[in-house]
Amino acid sequence: MRRAPAVAAAFLVALTPAAFVLAAKAQAQPWPSRTVTIVVPFPPGGGVDVLARIAAERLSASMKATVVVENRPGGGGTVGTRQVAKAAPDGYTLMMAHTGTIAINPSLYANAGYDPRRDFTAIGMIASMPVALIAHPSFPAKTVADVIAIARREPGKLNFGTSAIGTGGYLTAEYFKSAADVQMQIVPYRGTAPLMNDLLGGHVPVSFGVLPPAMGNIQGGKLRAIAVTGPRRFSLLPDVPTASESGLPGFDSVLLYGLIGPPGMPRDIVDRLNKELVAMAATDLVRQRVQAEGGDVVTSSPEEYAQSIDKEEAKWSALIRKLNLRVD
Numbered sequence: 178m179r180r181a182p183a184v185a186a187a188f189l190v191a192l193t194p195a196a197f198v199l200a201a202k203a204q205a206q207p208w209p210s211r212t213v214t215i216v217v218p219f220p221p222g223g224g225v226d227v228l229a230r231i232a233a234e235r236l237s238a239s240m241k242a243t244v245v246v247e248n249r250p251g252g253g254g255t256v257g258t259r260q261v262a263k264a265a266p267d268g269y270t271l272m273m274a275h276t277g278t279i280a281i282n283p284s285l286y287a288n289a290g291y292d293p294r295r296d297f298t299a300i301g302m303i304a305s306m307p308v309a310l311i312a313h314p315s316f317p318a319k320t321v322a323d324v325i326a327i328a329r330r331e332p333g334k335l336n337f338g339t340s341a342i343g344t345g346g347y348l349t350a351e352y353f354k355s356a357a358d359v360q361m362q363i364v365p366y367r368g369t370a371p372l373m374n375d376l377l378g379g380h381v382p383v384s385f386g387v388l389p390p391a392m393g394n395i396q397g398g399k400l401r402a403i404a405v406t407g408p409r410r411f412s413l414l415p416d417v418p419t420a421s422e423s424g425l426p427g428f429d430s431v432l433l434y435g436l437i438g439p440p441g442m443p444r445d446i447v448d449r450l451n452k453e454l455v456a457m458a459a460t461d462l463v464r465q466r467v468q469a470e471g472g473d474v475v476t477s478s479p480e481e482y483a484q485s486i487d488k489e490e491a492k493w494s495a496l497i498r499k500l501n502l503r504v505d
Contacts, residue, residue, distance in 0.1 A: 208267075208268050208443075208445075208446050208449075209240060209242040209243075209244075209268065209269065211243075211269065212242075212243045212244070212245060212269070213236070213242060213243070213244045213245070213268065213269050213270075213271065214244075214245055214246075214247050214269065214270055214271065215229045215232060215233050215244065215245070215246050215247070215271045215272065215273055215436070216246075216247050216248075216249055216257050216260065216261050216270065216271065216272040216273070217229045217246055217247070217248050217249070217257070217272075217273050218248075218249055218250060218251075218254040218255070218256060218257025218258050218261075218272070218278055219248065219250050219254055219257075220248055220250045221248050224275075224306065224387070224389070224432075224434075224470055224471070224472075225273050225275050225278075225434065226246070226248065226273075227470050228273055228303060228304055228434050228467070228470065229246045229273035230246050231463060231466050231467070232244075232273065232303060232436065232454070232457065233245060233246050235453075235457045235460075235463060236450075236453055236457070239453050239456065239457065240449075240453060246273075252286065253277075253282060253285075253286065253343070253504065254277060254278040254282055255278070255282055255286050255288075255289045255290060255291075257272070258272065258274075258278050258279070258282070258289075258290075258291055259289075259290040259291050261297070261437070261438070261439060262290075262291045262296035262297060262439060262440070263439070264438075264439045265439065266298065266438065266439040266440060266441040266442045266443070267442075267443075268438065268442055268443065268446040268450070270438065270439060271300070271436055271437065271438045271450075272297075272436070272437050272438065273303075273434065273435075273436065274297075274434070274435055274436070274437045274486075275432055275433065275434045275435075276345060276431070276432045276433050276489055276493070277344065277345060277432070279293045279297070279437070279486055279489075279490070280293060280433075280486060280489035280490040280492075280493050280494075281343065281345070281348065281493045281497070283490065283494070284490075284493065284494035284497040284498065285343045285497055285502060285503070285504050286503075286504050286505075287503055287504065287505050288505075293486055293487075293490050294483075294486070294487060294490070295440065296439075296440055297437045297438065297439065297440060298437060298438045298439065298440055298441065298442040298447060298479070299435070299437055299479050299480075299482040299483035299486060300435065300436040300437055300438060300442075300447055300450050300451055300454070300479055300482065301435055301436055301450070301451040301454040301455070301476060301477050301478070301479060301482055302433060302434065302435040302454075302475050302476060302477040302481075302482050302485065303434050303435050303436060303454060303457075303458065303467075303474065303475070303476075304433075304434040304467045304470075304472040304473065304474055304475060305407060305431050305432070305433055305434070305472055305473055305475045306387060306388070306431060306432040306433075306434070306470070306471050306472035306473075307388070307405040307406050307407035307411055307430075307431050307432075307471075307472075308345055308346055308349040308385050308386065308387060308405070308406045308407075308430050308431070308432070309385070309386065309387070309388050309391070309402050309403075309404070309405050309406065309411075309417075310324065310383065310384075310385055310402070310403040310404045310405075310406065310420065311376065311383065311384050311385075311386060311391050311395070311400050311401070311402055311403070312376075312382060312383040312384075312400065312401045312402075312403055313376055313377070313379045313381075313382050313383070313400065313401075314398070314399070314400070314401055315379055315382070316382040316383055316401070318383070318403060319403065320403065320404070320418075320423040320424050321403060321404050321420045321423040321424030321425050321428075322423060322424030322425075323424070324383065324403065324424070325357045325359055325424055325425070328357070328359035328360065328361045329359055332359070332360040333360045333361065333362060334361075334362070335361040335362065335382070335383070336361070336362045336363075336364050336381050336382065336383075337350050337353075337361055337362065337363050337364065337381070337383055337384060337385060338364050338366060338372050338375060338376055338381035338383070338384035338385075338386075339363055339364070339365050339366070339372070339384060339385050339386065340365065340366060340368075340369060340372065340386060341365050341366065341367055341368075342365045342502065343502060343504060345387070345430070345432050346384070346385045346386045346387065347363065347365050347385075348430075348493060348496060348497075349385045349406055349430040350363045350385045351363065351496060351500055352428075352430055352496055353385065353420075353425075353428070353430075355496070355499070356425060356427075356428055357425055364381055369386065369390045370390075372384060372386065373390050373391060373394070376391075376400060377394060377399060377400065383403070385406070387432070387471050388402075388405075388411065388413075388414075388471035389469075389470055389471040392413070392471065395414070402414055402417045403417075403423070404417060404418055404419060404420045404422075404423050404424075405417055405418075405419055405420070406419070406420045406428060406429065406430040406431065407419060407429065407430070407431040408421070408429050408431070411471075411472075411473065412468060412473050413468050432472075433475075433485060433489065434472070435477070435482050436450060436454060437482075447479055448479075451478065451479055454476060455476045458474040458475070458476045
C-alpha cells in the first residue's frame, strides 16, 4: 500500500527535461486550440474503438473542440501504444487504453516497448466490462460452484472455449483454473464468431468471453450466463450473479477502459479531461451506449486509474509468468 502514491505520481510527473520543455510550450496558448487525437491501437469496429468514438463525440461537444479517433493497429495493440508513449505531452495525443494493452501486453509480448507505470499519464477510467461464464443450455451447471464440482469430478475433461491465447477471455479461464484449483481443457479460438458458433451448437459446453457477442442469444434463451467475473453484477443482467457470489469468493476479472496520454502531461489538462470524462459518464446516453457494448460506465481520479493499472498489471503479469506465455 505504501507504494501506491509513488506509482500514481509516476504517471503524472514528467521524467525527462525534454518533457518539461514540451509541457511548458503547451501552456503558451489555451488548450485545446487544435485537433485532439484519441489513438486506438486496433482496427475500427472493436470495443476499444467504439468507446473511443463515444468519448471523442462527447468531448468534442463539451469542450467545443475537434476530437478525432485515429486507428493505429499492429502487434496486438503494441504499435499504437508505443507511439503514444513517445508523443509530445501537450494534450493533443491521447489513447483509449484497456486492460489488454496496458496491463497484459507488457508481459505477454517480448518487445512491447513500453512500461505501463513509467511511460504514460493516467487521465481517468471510462468503462468496466466483465468477462462472463457462458454455457450451452444443456450444460448441467447452474452456478460457479457447480462448474468447479464438475471439473473436479473429471479432471482435465471439461472443455472451456475462449478467445485467442493471451486475450482477456483466455487469461480469465487460466485465472479460474488457478483460483479454483481445477484441471480443465481450455480451447482457444481465433475469433469470437467461431467460438459462438461452437457454443451455440453445443460443441463446447461452456466459455469465458465478453458479453456483446452473446447478449442476444442469452436474452433469447439460446445460451445461459452462469456468472460475470467482475466485482459487481452487470446492469443489463441483474439476475446473473458474480463469480465471487456464486462459488469463488474474491474472483475478479474485468476489462477496464480509460483515457491515457504520454508521460509528463500538464496537470491542468489532465484535470480538465478527467472532469469532462466524469460529466460524460453521468449522462444517460453514454451509460446506455456503454451498456450496449457489454459494460458499465465507471469513473476515477487520475491517481485512482494509475493505481488500478498498477494492480491489474501486477496480477496479470504474475499469471503470464506462471504460464510461461510469450508472444515474439
